[in-house]
Amino acid sequence: MTMTTTRTAAARTKVLQRQGAAVALVLMVAVSWLVFPRFGSPDNLRDLALQGSFLAVIALGMTFVIITGGIDLSVGSVYALGGVLAAWGSQHGFLVALLLPLVVCGLIGLVNGLLIARTSMAPFIVTLASLLFARGLLLVITDEGANTYQIAADSAFVELGRGTVFGFGYPIFIAAVLCVLGGVVLNRTSFGQNVFATGGAEQSAVLMGVPLAKTKIIVYTASGTLAGLAGALTAAYLQSGVTVIGVGLELDAIAVVVIGGTLLTGGMGTVLGTVIGVALIKVIQNVINQIGTLDSNYQSVVSGVFLLVVVVLQRVLRR
Amino acid sequence: MPTEPVIEVAGVTKTFAGVRALSDVDFTLHRGEVHALVGENGAGKSTLIKVLTGIHTPDSGHVRRDGRISTIYQEVNLVPLMSVSANLFLGREPRTRFGLIDRARRDADAAELLSGYGITADVRSPLGTLAVGEQQMVALARAVETDADVVIMDEPTSSLEPREVETLLDVVRKLHESGIAIIYVSHRMDELYRICDRVTVLRDGRSVHSGPLRDLPRIELVSLMLGRSVNEIEKHGTTAFGEDHHADTQPVLEARGLTSKPRVNGVDVTIRPGEVVGLAGLLGSGRTETAKAIIGALPLDGGTVLVAGTPVPRNVKAATRAGISMLAEDRKTEGIIPNLSVRENIVLAALPRLSRFGVISRSKQDRIVDTFITRLRIKVSSPEQKVAELSGGNQQKVLLARWLCTEPRILLLDEPTRGIDVGAKAEVQALIDELAREGLAVLLISSELDELLDGADRLVVLRDGAVAGELEGAELTREHVLKAIAAEVMDDADSH
Amino acid sequence: TARESQQTTTSGGPAASAAQNQSTGPGCSRSKTGYPQVDLKGAVVGFSQSEKEANPFRTAETQSIEDEAAKRGAELLYTNAQSDLNKQISDIKSLIDRGAKLLIVAPLNSDGLQPAFDAAKAKQVPVVTIDRKVTAQPCTDYLTFIGSDFVEQGKRAAQQMIKATGGTGKIAILLGASGNNVTVDRTKGFKDGIAGTPGLTVVAEQTGEFDRSKGQAVMEQLIQSNPDITAVYAENDEMGIGAVTALKAAGKQPGKDVKIVSIDGTRNAVQLLADGSYTAVVESNPRFGPLAFDTLEKFGKGEEIPQTIVISDDEYDAANASQKLANAY
Amino acid sequence: MQDNGVYVAVGVLLLFNALFTANFLTLGNFTTQLVQAAPVLIVALGMALVIGTEGVDLSVGAVMALAAAIIPLYLGAGPLVAITMALAVGLLAGAFNGFLVAKVGIQPIVATLALLVGGRGLALVIADGQLVQLHDQAFLELGTGEVAGAPISVLIAGVLALAVAALTNRTTFGRQLVAVGGNRKAATLAGLPVNRVLIGVYAITGVLAAVAGVLATSRLGASDPADMGLLMELSAITAVVVGGTPLTGGKVRVLGTVFGVVLMQLVRATLIKHNLPDSIAQMIQAAIIIAAVYVARERR
Ligand SMILES: Nc1ncnc2c1ncn2[C@@H]1O[C@H](COP(=O)(O)OP(=O)(O)OP(=O)(O)O)[C@@H](O)[C@H]1O
Ligand SMILES: Nc1ncnc2c1ncn2[C@@H]1O[C@H](COP(=O)(O)OP(=O)(O)OP(=O)(O)O)[C@@H](O)[C@H]1O
């Protein structure tokens, strides 16, 4: 008898924990739909999804990193670097444009992973350093920002960012596929189990035979690669390797992951939650725009308040 | 008689930052034997095991292993946030055709496997929601199920209760029958004599004896461990509790109708000054939760706690101020502050008393710390040593010291002798005795029945978070208690 | 011309904002684009601002657009990208979505707005870009660009510098934010401008990120290690003002011992100039409102619009500073 | 070596500059470095405490901006009133963070992220988005004045460093703080006032950030909420970690933090004085952070 009550109670809390962000999202969307007539327009929704897809790709990597108990502050810079590399590479064809950013950004992630896994340095500080490094590298490549590489409007690479199916941009599909894949890897492979174990209790994980170093290295490499990919997709979408993007993006990525219910201390989290987090933050941004002539200074106040409301709501639901 | 060695250790020395944990240790494990590894707290047992399994590399000496080793470490080493089944099968999950983890099968397998160990909890819930003892059983199941040649168990029973201990010993016997060699570490002599073939005794990091166990009188074994003469030890029995205590009539602690769903359902406990009340029950019967509810660490759905007739607000701080202290069961996650020194850990709860205007007096601190290190015989290189570096038993003593120096009126002890060696255990028990004599009210939770029977003046038996009976005076016998505790077990047995 | 005088009256100063039309390349007209006619009066005009109005330039820019919209009876929709390029793209799309028939865009960056331009093209909404030139096709992607020539601003700063120093001196450059094309252009213009004057050497160039306190901090470092610096070129006023504070703290007299030339024309800098602790300020004119709406109106009427319309930037020096102070923003 | 990485690094950098940097060994130069480091140090001291509780405070830069925005509003009533108001706002902001972390139970990074996002916006709203030139001589004295040849801001930072050192090493509060950071569950069961400690620590950090904001504003001679303290959170965290305080909590190293700040200041100064382009400068900073933390890391 007691067993059953315990179980249902546990099940109920679990549902609420999982759905905390989803509840907030549903509420937000419902209210926006009613209040702002243009919110639900297909154009707006398509744009929302597209804007969200770049962030989702980055946040996917961040989800894995955070579940291992780490953090990756370099993604914003790496994202910008990826874009510049893709634009530069597009002179040499589609493959170079796509692979160059993946390889270079993957390497930066690999170095992050190696430093974190092999020396016991804090992820926060290692990735903070590579945030600086990636920006520096970007400036070197662009001659201190003087050169912005353009991507020919008729190149196949641009199609990657601008092409659509039923009006939905390719990046949306790419992000969706990656997220589904990420979810499967996280929940249905031993690598995924290792990710959870690493973040849940590092010392125990070692004793249980989890390859800690390998897991961390893979996770940071993936995060770097995904940030690079997001950068490349953005470059394709913007048709140029813009140097000024990605500043502070790491905080957005962390915010959506955490809003999605992933524990910042590691050991627990879902890809679906992250996707919901991305949707939530993009909807909030969109709503602020829908409000129209809101003083630009108030906009950040409103964003801050929204963020607060969401995390508090989630926390309250979790109780 | 055993022949082939599966593990051979020769002249191993291991030093940690100046502390010599093992010096020139020889140790041989033969195929198919159950080998007891004993010694005082801090003698080097866990360290030797970690050398055997390759977690520590020795400074010098040789280790030769032959075959797969599977280990249950002293502190539960599983991942609390992952589900029970994920923990059980981490690294060897059942797969579907597509190479993905088959979660349904994993959960089913886990449930079936664990029922063999008497665990009926939901295998999909996070491991951390299980009681420590249940976690220990999960760890056991995990270790045993990886077809190993050697299974090492570092104090596997320290958080188990009699019924679970039996299950575990059964498992050991089965392993033994199937030819697996076992290293068994425990401070509980009964168990050792029931299942072990041979014994190796460590003292201060040296191996002082190795040989067949059965030929070795119990008292001599203890004398080997402690390095004291047999005569000296003969004075003590299995437990060191004295006579019944004389208790005042006015209860100092009254807990009425404590309810914290779903684990505690209306528990009443009263303790008078100078009285030791034992809390008995099966794993998961709600003993820890009751203690936590009393000290205000659990949100209550109902009930009140009165200290000397005055209601106590429901938070730990207020309870502490009212004179309630609690020694937590899980010292790793709820007890020690790993980064702080032994000194800082000991005085932590007593700080307000040791400071003036928020500034801590160093001399008062040192005096108290020195007193307790000597009185509890805590083995440290200096009070400034990090508490995380101490052996499990010594950490336990540090925590005990932390509570004693707050000079509480009511002491809640959840498994106070868990993982403590025979020598220290007797001391702790004697201490509890002495404290009660001085007028302290003690609530004692223990999975060792003898400890409860000898130590407590009165027993409250819990079942499913409710009081199933109270035993006093002549009723304090093994039979009575088992009957009260095990009503459910009988039911279970009937239904099988 | 008539338009010039109108421009002058709007901005209130005597010579501050005389705009000059400058045709470079073929112009653009409605017939070429095939866009529908939109009457400014009552029309919905979208304005996409790039950054917060947290500096005088942006404040004056937004104000100018808003004033002019009100004056012409147009309904203005406003968005602010908060320095986020992707947000600016969404902003522009949402402006179109909300019914804007004409767009004025202050681009966050020269590159990367292509998707927004494409969206505008698809809905046949003409886009006037202001203050920062974009790398896209005028007349197809956008109608025209109205703004300053940043390279030219740098060159004019160089001329002021040459004049003030008499052609000899050691210069420290306080660069704007890295990776920003305003920084790039103003640096290029300045260096080109002093190229013919061998007596002037650049001894240090460090970024102050367009920020006063960073400019001050960098200057404090530089004046310690190169006490013989005699001139500072700051790529915006804020960093120049920071340099003044730093130099004073180091016991130098800015404007005298060390010449300071910067770009923008904010009130605080011109005030310093009037007080004698500054050397010269090249204006970067933010008052795009009248020009932008004029352009849209002409386009509506079917007239031909030049590809680039350079707004004229004033200059402040010791001689005219107090007199023109009211014109600074 | 392990514990002394940051001191060694400072030594190496000083030596390098003494040998290869023009006019480095002058009193004026050292003063400049200290004056520039003072606000960062003040913020870093608070950050070290927060990190000691296994938390982090991303809002310090925004709180500096808030303090800056408050100053001109009350400067009319005298500098003391203005400063008091600014510090009060810092206290409020910090206590709010503490409340979110302790009572609501939100993870520190996210709790303080909300204020990082919203706080600067609020500061800009208060200031109507504008930079305000300040003319109150008494107030400006704070950032530029000297007492017995030492800059006032440096003295203030020094005194605060001593105070924080005393707080962590000598007081109940300091001990409770590291206990909460080392094992919060155990600290709770030990009857420590965990919530009070957490709220207190964030409040202290808020006040310290406001102090830094006041000093920086006075030195700048203007209230500049748009740029005041931008990215200060990262500078402060870097300095604290480089100084040997682990992000995992349970330990606070005050002297290490002081040297961490000095190290990062020297790195910046060196890069500027040698006129390296921004690109190279950023990469060298990255390398130095890694090197310093590598040496100071906790060995397994
Ligand atoms: N990581 C470490 N760093 C420093 N000292 C250590 C470390 N691990 C163990 N020690 C020291 O080594 C000695 C042996 O410890 P060990 O844990 O092996 O004891 P044990 O015999 O298992 O005791 P118990 O019965 O209490 O578990 C102790 O003095 C302990 O303080
Ligand atoms: N079936 C269960 N579902 C959820 N939590 C459980 C369950 N069984 C035990 N727990 C958890 O385990 C912990 C200890 O439980 P409890 O106090 O009942 O154990 P106990 O009787 O003290 O046993 P022991 O001390 O021997 O482990 C509590 O935190 C409780 O929430």
Ligand SMILES: [Mg+2]
């Ligand atoms: Mg042990």
Ligand SMILES: [Mg+2]
């Ligand atoms: Mg218990």
